[in-house]
Amino acid sequence: xxxxxxxxxxxxxxxxxxxxxxxxxxxxxxxxxxxxxxxxxxxxxxxxxxxxxxxxxxxxxxxxxxxxxxxxxxxxxxxxxxxxxxxxxxxxxxxxxxxxxxxxxxxxxxxxxxxxxxxxxxxxxxxxxxxxxxxxxxxxxxxxxxxxxxxxxxxxxxxxxxxxxxxxxxxxxxxxxxxxxxxxxxxxxxxxxxxxxxxxxxxxxxxxxxxxxxxxxxxxxxxxxxxxxxxx
Amino acid sequence: xxxxxxxxxxxxxxxxxxxxxxxxxxxxxxxxxxxxxxxxxxxxxxxxxxxxxxxxxxxxxxxxxxxxxxxxxxxxxxxxxxxxxxxxxxxxxxxxxxxxxxxxxxxxxxxxxxxxxxxxxxxxxxxxxxxxxxxxxxxxxxxxxxxxxxxxxxxxxxxxxxxxxxxxxxxxxxxxxxxxxxxxxxxxxxxxxxxxxxxxxxxxxxxxxxxxxxxxxxxxxxxxxxxxxxxx
DNA sequence: GGGGACGCTAAGCGCCCGCTCATCCTCGGC
DNA sequence: GCCGAGGATGAGCGGGCGCTTAGCGTCCCC
Numbered sequence: 001x002x003x004x005x006x007x008x009x010x011x012x013x014x015x016x017x018x019x020x021x022x023x024x025x026x027x028x029x030x031x032x033x034x035x036x037x038x039x040x041x042x043x044x045x046x047x048x049x050x051x052x053x054x055x056x057x058x059x060x061x062x063x064x065x066x067x068x069x070x071x072x073x074x075x076x077x078x079x080x081x082x083x084x085x086x087x088x089x090x091x092x093x094x095x096x097x098x099x100x101x102x103x104x105x106x107x108x109x110x111x112x113x114x115x116x117x118x119x120x121x122x123x124x125x126x127x128x129x130x131x132x133x134x135x136x137x138x139x140x141x142x143x144x145x146x147x148x149x150x151x152x153x154x155x156x157x158x159x160x161x162x163x164x165x166x167x168x169x170x171x172x173x174x175x176x177x178x179x180x181x182x183x184x185x186x187x188x189x190x191x192x193x194x195x196x197x198x199x200x201x202x203x204x205x206x207x208x209x210x211x212x213x214x215x216x217x218x219x220x221x222x223x224x225x226x227x228x229x230x231x232x
Numbered sequence: 233x234x235x236x237x238x239x240x241x242x243x244x245x246x247x248x249x250x251x252x253x254x255x256x257x258x259x260x261x262x263x264x265x266x267x268x269x270x271x272x273x274x275x276x277x278x279x280x281x282x283x284x285x286x287x288x289x290x291x292x293x294x295x296x297x298x299x300x301x302x303x304x305x306x307x308x309x310x311x312x313x314x315x316x317x318x319x320x321x322x323x324x325x326x327x328x329x330x331x332x333x334x335x336x337x338x339x340x341x342x343x344x345x346x347x348x349x350x351x352x353x354x355x356x357x358x359x360x361x362x363x364x365x366x367x368x369x370x371x372x373x374x375x376x377x378x379x380x381x382x383x384x385x386x387x388x389x390x391x392x393x394x395x396x397x398x399x400x401x402x403x404x405x406x407x408x409x410x411x412x413x414x415x416x417x418x419x420x421x422x423x424x425x426x427x428x429x430x431x432x433x434x435x436x437x438x439x440x441x442x443x444x445x446x447x448x449x450x451x452x453x454x455x456x457x458x459x460x461x462x463x464x
Numbered sequence: 465g466g467g468g469a470c471g472c473t474a475a476g477c478g479c480c481c482g483c484t485c486a487t488c489c490t491c492g493g494c
Numbered sequence: 495g496c497c498g499a500g501g502a503t504g505a506g507c508g509g510g511c512g513c514t515t516a517g518c519g520t521c522c523c524c
């Protein structure tokens with residue numbers, strides 16, 4: 001179901017491209033802190049101390065606190081785009097590719113909830129230039145999903161009235177997983193990925209839905225909504 | 233440009249229950265500020281000046297900044313619950329009631345995006361007691377939607393594998409509207425409500441979907457996702 | 465028309481913020 | 495054995511934070 005590598009960090013994000021080591025530790029600490037308390041509520045002192053360094057050390061590797069957010073956001077969006085591209089461009093019917101795209105995108109949001117929260121919800125905290133750059137990536141994300149839905153609609157595989165609106169809803173559904181997913185909850189990222197892929201295929205009117213998905217039934221309550229972090 | 237009071241109308245939230253007048257103006261100013269910049273990034277000086285008062289005036293009507301957020305959150309959740317209850321308890325088939333619940337819930341999130349953002353995304357900023365109170369309201373919100381889906385599933389009107397998971401997804405889809413909806417975008421809250429009601433009926437496998445919804449087709453692009461505020 | 469209650473403000477308290485800087489430690493090259 | 499470069503630090507800057515307090519005007523009640 002998942003490789004050892006994927007399970008290695010609860011976050012399945014490698015961050016290997018960030019060097020040197022101290023810079024990566026600071027970035028990781030910032031992801032955690034931003035996800036828990038939000039960008040504006042996080043202090044540079046908090047980030048530095050999570051990384052086991054003095055407050056001033058941060059400024060050797062990053063010009064400002066915002067640069068940290070920018071780097072996290074770009075790397076995260078690139079990873080999200082890569083996941084969707086891989087699913088969109090594999091072989092198979094539009095149904096198979098859409099199910100793959102949704103389930104892997106959802107798994108990423110659930111498993112890497114910490115990163116995904118920062119990536120998806122702190123966009124407004126970026127300055128205008130950085131935000132424009134990230135928005136360009138988001139447009140590509142949108143285009144990948146829209147592409148699959150368009151193909152399915154064109155071939156008659158799907159039954160969709162409003163392609164752009166449906167695309168928006170599908171992405172919205174996946175992204176919001178980062179808000180409510182609880183690591184201690186009753187569902188695994190894989191289960192949610194499967195459930196969501198089935199729901200999305202129904203949304204686009206795919207001819208044959210997820211056939212015998214089974215097993216998803218009757219597994220107790222989920223804690224409503226409880227937006228999760230804070231604990232520490 | 234316009235006062236907080238004037239802009240609040242676009243919000244369809246009355247706030248009439250908040251008295252005296254100065255306390256209501258402060259609350260409205262806080263809603264705006266929290267929605268734009270987030271609770272932690274909003275200063276009491278900003279709230280007071282938006283309400284046309286001195287910084288100290290805030291503390292005549294509210295003990296702390298957090299009390300403002302608590303009041304906003306409780307009033308908002310009560311309104312959300314009222315909307316869903318009204319839809320859930322009217323006469324009609326489960327299909328009709330679910331469509332009504334979704335479309336009116338979505339309209340509230342789109343029209344009152346400012347309020348809804350604070351209500352749905354600033355839960356973590358509350359202290360433990362206040363948050364526990366709000367979470368109880370959220371459990372009731374969840375129960376209303378789950379109730380409709382259960383009835384539809386029991387009567388054979390719907391085809392649902394995982395009632396709780398589907399409930400979660402439906403609520404998630406509606407709530408996330410507050411994140412991406414753009415007042416200047418191409419879609420009206422009513423159009424999104426209709427689209428989403430149709431999508432949700434498909435998700436639960438309702439026998440007859442939204443029949444000839446029509447008109448939703450081909451109305452140009454939406455601006456990807458752009459999470460909006462910040463403008464000022 | 466005197467007096468207290470109320471709504472509000474100017475001033476400011478103690479604290480912590482993002483960020484800087486002079487200094488120090490460590491380590492590879494010669 | 496000495497030196498320079500770069501990573502890391504303790505101290506601290508200017509400023510803004512949430513919130514308090516002393517006092518002022520404006521009403522209502524008698």
